[in-house]
Amino acid sequence: MTSVFIDGAVGTTGLEIRERLAGRDDISIALLAEGRRKDPAARREALNDADFVILCLPDDAAREAVALIDNPRTRVIDASSAHRVAAGWTYGFPELPGQAELVATAMRVANPGCYPTGFLALVAPLVAAKLLPADLPLSVNATSGYSGGGKAMIAEFEAGGTTTAFRAYALGLAHKHIAEMTQHAGLVHAPIFAPAVANAYRGMVVEVPLHLHALPGRPSLAAIEDVLRAAFDGSTLVSVAAGDIGAIDIEENAGTDRLTLRVCGNDAVGHARLVATLDNLGKGAGGAAVQNLNIMAGVDPVAGLVF
Numbered sequence: 001m002t003s004v005f006i007d008g009a010v011g012t013t014g015l016e017i018r019e020r021l022a023g024r025d026d027i028s029i030a031l032l033a034e035g036r037r038k039d040p041a042a043r044r045e046a047l048n049d050a051d052f053v054i055l056c057l058p059d060d061a062a063r064e065a066v067a068l069i070d071n072p073r074t075r076v077i078d079a080s081s082a083h084r085v086a087a088g089w090t091y092g093f094p095e096l097p098g099q100a101e102l103v104a105t106a107m108r109v110a111n112p113g114c115y116p117t118g119f120l121a122l123v124a125p126l127v128a129a130k131l132l133p134a135d136l137p138l139s140v141n142a143t144s145g146y147s148g149g150g151k152a153m154i155a156e157f158e159a160g161g162t163t164t165a166f167r168a169y170a171l172g173l174a175h176k177h178i179a180e181m182t183q184h185a186g187l188v189h190a191p192i193f194a195p196a197v198a199n200a201y202r203g204m205v206v207e208v209p210l211h212l213h214a215l216p217g218r219p220s221l222a223a224i225e226d227v228l229r230a231a232f233d234g235s236t237l238v239s240v241a242a243g244d245i246g247a248i249d250i251e252e253n254a255g256t257d258r259l260t261l262r263v264c265g266n267d268a269v270g271h272a273r274l275v276a277t278l279d280n281l282g283k284g285a286g287g288a289a290v291q292n293l294n295i296m297a298g299v300d301p302v303a304g305l306v307f
């Protein structure tokens with residue numbers, strides 16, 4: 001039996017992870033009672049008792065949790081953005097080349113951000129295959145369900161704090177996900193990241209527009225799609241669907257741990273739209289954490305996941 005302590009277990013991501021682990025007979029979940037869940041002494045004890053801890057906390061609390069671990073045995077999966085480009089941490093995106101092997105033996109795994117999960121799946125294989133030069137200036141436009149902002153944003157949207165249908169944000173172009181997108185895609189320049197939140201609970205569309213004329217060899221849509229298909233061949237959670245589709249809904253993969261990629265566009269005009277859909281709480285957070293836990297524990301990588 002593998003013991004797993006979830007720090008932040010009553011938050012949005014924590015609850016999603018608990019749902020995915022419920023009923024597993026290979027895992028015992030440790031939780032702190034309501035009155036003790038923010039008590040550093042109680043957390044220290046729980047963090048050091050467990051085989052695995054999953055941090056579903058704001059960044060500062062995640063850093064604090066890691067500092068409270070004083071044994072060499074407890075393995076950590078951090079869902080926050082505290083350690084995604086930090087030395088000594090493995091980036092928990094097992095579908096990227098070589099990452100599954102690294103995750104399997106890692107002591108410290110940083111779960112990818114929800115937006116970077118879509119962006120990296122679309123872009124990293126194309127940079128690796130040199131279809132996109134590493135120094136290409138890229139943009140990423142994305143829309144998330146409001147659960148992406150955790151309990152505070154859920155309350156804002158559900159308790160009447162806002163009635164907006166769509167809100168563009170991070171207009172200062174310094175969103176915390178930019179560093180991991182740049183680093184893990186192997187890009188020289190940070191992409192312009194234009195996120196938005198929609199009045200839908202969960203789900204996400206992440207899009208990267210491309211001018212095909214600006215690329216070496218002026219690749220076709222089919223050539224780009226071929227590279228993505230080869231990169232995710234055999235993957236259970238990540239798939240490439242046909243791009244000749246009229247519209248894509250934010251709900252496409254809501255409630256699942258799937259990530260769907262499409263190469264849409266117009267070959268004659270020379271414009272492409274690379275589009276990813278996922279659930280910010282699925283492959284974007286809780287699903288990815290459970291997938292990484294499975295890989296680290298050496299069990300079926302997709303046990304407990306919805307696909």
Ligand SMILES: NC(=O)C1=CN([C@@H]2O[C@H](COP(=O)(O)OP(=O)(O)OC[C@H]3O[C@@H](n4cnc5c(N)ncnc54)[C@H](OP(=O)(O)O)[C@@H]3O)[C@@H](O)[C@H]2O)C=CC1
Binds near residue numbers: 011061112113
């Ligand atoms: N929501 C999403 O789609 C995604 C979230 N993430 C990341 O996952 C992490 C958790 O996010 P999310 O679940 O949305 O956030 P929530 O705000 O919904 O939950 C965070 C939880 O952490 C608790 N908490 C805060 N400080 C402490 C502390 N010092 N000790 C113990 N518990 C503490 C909060 O307590 P209280 O209930 O009292 O507020 C809350 O229950 C964040 O880093 C987020 O960026 C990553 C990918 C996607």
Ligand SMILES: CC(=O)N[C@@H](CCC(=O)OP(=O)(O)O)C(=O)O
Binds near residue numbers: 080114145149197
């Ligand atoms: C809609 C919304 O506000 N989304 C969050 C991202 C949620 C997420 O991915 O959390 P991490 O930062 O831990 O990756 C944001 O843009 O900050």
